[in-house]
Amino acid sequence: xxxxxxxxxxxxxxxxxxxxxxxxxxxxxxxxxxxxxxxxxxxxxxxxxxxxxxxxxxxxxxxxxxxxxxxxxxxxxxxxxxxxxxxxxxxxxxxxxxxxxxxxxxxxxxxxxxxxxxxxxxxxxxxxxxxxxxxxxxxxxxxxxxxxxxxxxxxxxxxxxxxxxxxxxxxxxxxxxxxxxxxxxxxxxxxxxxxxxxxxxxxxxxxxxxxxxxxxxxxxxxxxxxxxxxxxxxxxxxxxxxxxxxxxxxxxxxxxxxxxxxxxxxxxxxxxxxxxxxxxxxxxxxxxxxxxxxxxxxxxxxxxxxxxxxxxxxxxxxxxxxxxxxxxxxxxxxxxxxxxxxxxxxxxxxxxxxxxxxxxxxxxxxxxxxxxxxxxxxxxxxxxxxxxxxxxxxxxxxxxxxxxxxxxxxxxxxxxxxxxxxxxxxxxxxxxxxxxxxxxxxxxx
Amino acid sequence: xxxxxxxxxxxxxxxxxxxxxxxxxxxxxxxxxxxxxxxxxxxxxxxxxxxxxxxxxxxxxxxxxxxxxxxxxxxxxxxxxxxxxxxxxxxxxxxxxxxxxxxxxxxxxxxxxxxxxxxxxxxxxxxxxxxxxxxxxxxxxxxxxxxxxxxxxxxxxxxxxxxxxxxxxxxxxxxxxxxxxxxxxxxxxxxxxxxxxxxxxxxxxxxxxxxxxxxxxxxxxxxxxxxxxxxxxxxxxxxxxxxxxxxxxxxxxxxxxxxxxxxxxxxxxxxxxxxxxxxxxxxxxxxxxxxxxxxxxxxxxxxxxxxxxxxxxxxxxxxxxxxxxxxxxxxxxxxxxxxxxxxxxxxxxxxxxxxxxxxxxxxxxxxxxxxxxxxxxxxxxxxxxxxxxxxxxxxxxxxxxxxxxxxxxxxxxxxxxxxxxxxxxxxxxxxxxxxxxxxxxxxxx
Numbered sequence: 001x002x003x004x005x006x007x008x009x010x011x012x013x014x015x016x017x018x019x020x021x022x023x024x025x026x027x028x029x030x031x032x033x034x035x036x037x038x039x040x041x042x043x044x045x046x047x048x049x050x051x052x053x054x055x056x057x058x059x060x061x062x063x064x065x066x067x068x069x070x071x072x073x074x075x076x077x078x079x080x081x082x083x084x085x086x087x088x089x090x091x092x093x094x095x096x097x098x099x100x101x102x103x104x105x106x107x108x109x110x111x112x113x114x115x116x117x118x119x120x121x122x123x124x125x126x127x128x129x130x131x132x133x134x135x136x137x138x139x140x141x142x143x144x145x146x147x148x149x150x151x152x153x154x155x156x157x158x159x160x161x162x163x164x165x166x167x168x169x170x171x172x173x174x175x176x177x178x179x180x181x182x183x184x185x186x187x188x189x190x191x192x193x194x195x196x197x198x199x200x201x202x203x204x205x206x207x208x209x210x211x212x213x214x215x216x217x218x219x220x221x222x223x224x225x226x227x228x229x230x231x232x233x234x235x236x237x238x239x240x241x242x243x244x245x246x247x248x249x250x251x252x253x254x255x256x257x258x259x260x261x262x263x264x265x266x267x268x269x270x271x272x273x274x275x276x277x278x279x280x281x282x283x284x285x286x287x288x289x290x291x292x293x294x295x296x297x298x299x300x301x302x303x304x305x306x307x308x309x310x311x312x313x314x315x316x317x318x319x320x321x322x323x324x325x326x327x328x329x330x331x332x333x334x335x336x337x338x339x340x341x342x343x344x345x346x347x348x349x350x351x352x353x354x355x356x357x358x359x360x361x362x363x364x365x366x367x368x369x370x371x372x373x374x375x376x377x378x379x380x381x382x383x384x385x386x387x388x389x390x391x392x393x394x395x396x397x398x399x400x401x402x403x404x405x406x407x408x409x410x411x412x413x414x415x416x417x418x419x420x421x422x423x424x425x426x427x428x429x430x431x432x433x434x435x436x437x438x439x440x441x442x443x444x445x
Numbered sequence: 446x447x448x449x450x451x452x453x454x455x456x457x458x459x460x461x462x463x464x465x466x467x468x469x470x471x472x473x474x475x476x477x478x479x480x481x482x483x484x485x486x487x488x489x490x491x492x493x494x495x496x497x498x499x500x501x502x503x504x505x506x507x508x509x510x511x512x513x514x515x516x517x518x519x520x521x522x523x524x525x526x527x528x529x530x531x532x533x534x535x536x537x538x539x540x541x542x543x544x545x546x547x548x549x550x551x552x553x554x555x556x557x558x559x560x561x562x563x564x565x566x567x568x569x570x571x572x573x574x575x576x577x578x579x580x581x582x583x584x585x586x587x588x589x590x591x592x593x594x595x596x597x598x599x600x601x602x603x604x605x606x607x608x609x610x611x612x613x614x615x616x617x618x619x620x621x622x623x624x625x626x627x628x629x630x631x632x633x634x635x636x637x638x639x640x641x642x643x644x645x646x647x648x649x650x651x652x653x654x655x656x657x658x659x660x661x662x663x664x665x666x667x668x669x670x671x672x673x674x675x676x677x678x679x680x681x682x683x684x685x686x687x688x689x690x691x692x693x694x695x696x697x698x699x700x701x702x703x704x705x706x707x708x709x710x711x712x713x714x715x716x717x718x719x720x721x722x723x724x725x726x727x728x729x730x731x732x733x734x735x736x737x738x739x740x741x742x743x744x745x746x747x748x749x750x751x752x753x754x755x756x757x758x759x760x761x762x763x764x765x766x767x768x769x770x771x772x773x774x775x776x777x778x779x780x781x782x783x784x785x786x787x788x789x790x791x792x793x794x795x796x797x798x799x800x801x802x803x804x805x806x807x808x809x810x811x812x813x814x815x816x817x818x819x820x821x822x823x824x825x826x827x828x829x830x831x832x833x834x835x836x837x838x839x840x841x842x843x844x845x846x847x848x849x850x851x852x853x854x855x856x857x858x859x860x861x862x863x864x865x866x867x868x869x870x871x872x873x874x875x876x877x878x879x880x881x882x883x884x885x886x887x888x889x890x
Contacts, residue, residue: 146822148785150758180782181758240883248883259880260783260813272886285886307764310755310779312843313595313626319752322767334755337625338705340593368705377591398757435704436881438685438693441717441730 008046008062012036020074025050025060026067032060035074052244057217088136093171093228095135098161100154100177100185101145128217130279131224138170147178147204152402155188156300162193162200163296172199172227174220179204179257179265182236186252187399190234190423194297196289199231202252203238206263215239215263222247225277230291231284233274233424239263240276248273249282253396253425256366269366270391270434271427303405306330308398310364311341320348324355330401330414331359333386334394339363339370340377346384353385358414360401361386362394367435387415390426400425453491453507457481465519470495470505471512477505480519497689502662533581538616538673540580543606545599545622545630546590573662575724576669583615592623592649597847600633601745607638607645608741617644617672619665624649624702624710627681631697632844635679635868639742641734644676647697648683651708660684660708667692670722675736676729678719678869684708685721693718694727698841698870701811714811715836715879716872748850750774753843755809756786765793769800775846775859776804778831779839784808784815785822791829798830803859805846806831807839812880832860835871845870 004012017023017036025032025048034050037057047059048068060066088094131137142161143154162173177185186202193200203223205216223237226249234252241264250268259265268274275284307328309319313336323331331352335341339361341349352359361381363370370388372378382388389397397418404417421428449457462468462481470477470493479495482502492504493513505511533539576582587606588599607618622630631647638645648668650661668682671694679697686709695713704710713719720729752773754764758781768776776797780786784806786794797804806826808815815833817823827833834842842863849862866873 146785146788148756148758148781148787148822149789152759180785184758257782257810258812260808260810260815262813262880264880264883265810265813267881267883272884276889283889285889304759308755308757308760310753310839311593312753312840313593313629314597314749314847315753316771318771319768322771323764325770326763326767336593337702340591340625342593343591344594363705365702365705365710367703368707368710370705377593394755395757402759433887434884435707435709436712436884438709438712439717439879439881442878444721444728444730 004048006046008048011062011066011068012048015068015070017068017070018074021070022072022074023048023050024069024071026069027060027063028065032058033071034058051217093135094138094169095172095174095224095227096138096140096165096170097174097176098158098165099139099141100143100150100158100175101147128220130217130221134221134224134279135171135228137224138165140165142175147180147182150178150181150185152188152302152304155185155302156192156298158185159189159192159298159300162189163298166198166200166296170198172201172229174223174227175200175202177202177204179206179238182266183255183257183393184395184399186234186236186250186255187393187396187423187425188302188403190252190425191400191403192298192300193234194299195294196234196296197232197292197294198296199227199229199291200234200252201226201249202234202236206239206261206265215244218244219247221279222249222277225279225282229275229277229282229284231274231282232289232291235274236266237277238266240273246276246278249275249277249284251286251288251424253423254393254427256393256395269393270368271424272434301406302402303329304402306332306398306402306405308332308334308394310334310394311336311345313342314344315342316344317346317348317351320345320352324348324352324357329357329409330405331357332394332397332401333359333361334364335361335370336364338368338374338378339372339381339386339388340375341381343377346380349381349386350384356409356411358401358405358411358418359386360397360418361388362392362397364394366393387419389418392425396425449493451491453493456507456511456513457493460513460515462513462515463519466515467517467519468493468495469514469516471514472505472508473510477503478516479503496662538580539583539614540617540619540669540672541583541585541610541615542619542621543603543610544584544586545588545595545603545620546592573665575666579666579669579724580616580673582669583610585610587620592625592627595623595626595630597633597747597749600630600747601637601743603630604634604637604743604745607634608743611643611645611741615643617646617674619668619672620645620647622647622649624651624683627711628700628702628838629840629844631679631681631700632838632841632868632870633747633848635697635870636845636848637743637745638679639744640739641679641741642677642737642739643741644672644674644736645679645697646671646694647679647681651684651706651710660689663689664692666724667694667722670724670727674720674722674727674729676719676727677734677736680719681711682722683711685718691721691723694720694722694729696731696869698868699838699872701838701840714838715813716869717879746851747844747847748774749847751777751843751847751850753777753779753839755779755839756781756790758787759789760787761789762791762793762796765790765797769793769797769802774802774854775850776802777839777842777846778804778806779809780806780815781809783813783819783823784817784826784831784833785820786826788822791825794826794831795829801854801856803846803850803856803863804831805842805863806833807837807842809839811838830856832864834863837870841870
């Protein structure tokens with residue numbers, strides 16, 4: 001009965017339902033059908049956890065009017081025993097899941113690794129048995145921090161683990177990561193991992209794993225699919241819609257968490273997603289780097305004294321001066337529109353550049369491309385020495401400048417590298433059709 | 446022939462076409478039909494400017510293979526003579542257009558007022574004759590600055606002009622504003638203008654007016670429509686799609702410029718747009734404050750020492766310390782996810798709060814809502830004294846904190862006012878369907 005307790009346990013017992021059986025749950029107007037899953041360890045009491053046909057695990061509260069019915073005898077997934085060694089299937093690709101601070105699978109935890117810092121392949125199989133059909137899973141832990149406490153040093157450590165796994169024969173790597181700064185880490189790995197010949201897929205969960213409903217398993221299935229595909233880039237694979245049909249695969253330097261809580265929070269900005277993934281495989285939409293032979297190399301190291309400054313009206317130069325006082329070595333501006341700042345920030349920027357601090361321009365619009373030649377004030381900033389970063393995301397620019405400044409401090413070389421497309425962070429041209437659609441009410445669309 | 450020169454003038458002369466005539470222009474595979482408009486003053490040479498049925502003015506380059514044909518005799522709009530006094534029509538509502546640094550209409554200039562700081566109602570009618578059918582137009586200039594150089598002092602001055610116009614009988618006000626920081630100004634006016642009983646509509650142009658193709662006229666028509674509607678809020682009315690069908694009306698505190706260059710750059714975040722407007726009128730989707738009787742009041746004044754700090758991984762406390770060193774009096778954080786920051790920023794935040802500086806939390810996701818009770822680190826920040834701002838946009842929070850700190854410095858009172866919905870900046874609950882849709886390639890949707 002896999003950890004079910006109290007009222008729920010009695011109810012399941014009354015129809016002799018066990019984990020793996022297909023059951024139907026009626027609750028007033030609502031009916032759910034799916035495979036009975038083990039109760040999540042820190043689950044809310046009196047919930048039944050079902051795996052729906054979509055692959056999504058939901059928790060249904062058991063109340064007085066809950067009725068259940070056994071539709072089909074199943075069997076508890078063989079692979080679900082904790083600590084059990086699983087024989088690899090030589091026909092299947094090998095994927096390593098690297099933990100960074102969350103437990104994976106039954107809970108790719110949203111951001112904390114505090115409760116379950118360890119995880120095993122068998123635990124993963126038990127909550128997402130589908131992945132056994134896709135790949136042989138190996139698991140390692142690279143670090144154990146909350147997502148927002150990720151650091152440049154850890155980025156290099158994770159990259160080392162990735163390279164080691166891929167060079168020792170893994171066909172792909174999945175990195176379980178908290179969602180808050182997943183985009184920043186994906187960017188960092190995109191710059192560090194050189195001569196990448198296989199897929200590196202970041203995945204997480206938008207729903208805390210201690211709730212019975214979690215997108216963790218479904219996201220993991222998409223990520224494993226992506227990690228066995230012919231992609232040779234760092235990418236993020238997360239829920240593509242709230243309908244649980246597929247994960248979208250986003251290029252690591254072009255992805256952003258755009259919603260605090262929705263499962264489909266991750267979106268490609270300024271390019272189409274690379275493709276979509278589900279348990280039945282991967283479909284690509286975009287040109288991409290393909291899987292090939294060759295050793296992956298790590299070119300780690302970051303100058304940590306880089307600041308990201310969002311421009312606002314009435315912003316004063318002293319914000320920039322404050323950064324200079326504190327010895328920041330590089331500044332990324334999130335300007336307005338095509339790449340503008342108020343006149344009141346000019347002197348701070350001039351001081352920075354006079355001190356040899358590179359100042360780069362991105363746009364807080366997020367979509368579109370900087371263009372500082374359209375208006376005279378843009379040209380003024382170019383004359384001062386600010387350099388625009390085309391359609392690069394501010395977050396990606398921040399990470400890239402840390403990485404570039406660790407390679408060179410020569411201002412011209414920094415500009416050159418920052419403005420050069422190294423890992424898909426700059427699109428050669430902007431596609432006019434790439435933008436969000438206005439959220440009109442459903443009956444007005 | 447209204448300023449047409451050279452080859453274009455000859456071509457138009459050959460078919461005796463004058464301004465107001467309906468003509469067809471053939472250029473290889475492409476055909477355009479519309480009313481011949483006067484050449485824009487700073488227009489590129491050898492272009493014909495046509496007003497399409499959609500209301501959008503386009504410029505068509507005249508080359509050797511350009512053929513034109515007169516479809517229907519028209520007449521030059523009577524209202525189009527510069528400097529001519531126009532008799533108000535007592536049947537029509539009165540709308541005042543307030544200039545802030547761009548010329549309006551033939552060019553609601555994107556951001557510069559340098560070339561044409563003056564504008565007259567007749568000039569406006571001449572490039573958008575449709576608006577004469579909607580309202581009697583009066584024009585005044587409140588200030589003359591580039592959009593990004595807008596200041597809190599100017600916000601109060603603009604509000605004073607708005608109140609004066611409305612209290613003296615205007616049925617609505619349209620404010621022509623550069624697009625870069627239009628959202629910030631719309632927020633500011635939303636807080637300053639108290640007991641607003643009529644519509645206040647910000648409008649601009651995403652296309653520089655010195656190009657023959659400009660969205661200025663079409664946007665202005667939508668704005669005038671909105672300004673004669675029964676709305677009694679500050680709003681932004683801008684292109685709703687690239688198809689030129691209508692403008693969307695966005696609540697002033699919930700709107701953001703989301704693209705550097707597209708005409709439909711402005712989007713409502715976390716709520717549906719209030720409605721849509723075209724020359725045929727306004728359709729509302731949302732509950733809203735309605736037009737009523739009563740004097741509009743101005744409650745201006747801003748504490749200018751407020752900083753907006755975007756959180757990034759590896760951000761250090763010294764960024765916040767720098768703000769304290771420079772005597773900032775309030776800080777708005779753009780946190781990650783539900784409202785988090787790295788541990789390395791905690792001490793800076795603690796110092797700020799110990800010094801009596803309010804620190805508020807928004808999310809860089811933009812969509813969704815802060816929730817600092819889900820994870821222990823969010824709760825830690827709450828314990829330190831950071832207060833979350835629900836689904837408020839970071840830009841709106843920045844403006845609001847400036848306004849609130851000018852009213853009170855009492856920390857509890859500041860928190861209370863910041864977390865209270867004053868002008869639609871906080872939605873009581875988040876609608877699950879309000880989010881962008883993934884930009885899949887057209888054949889994959």
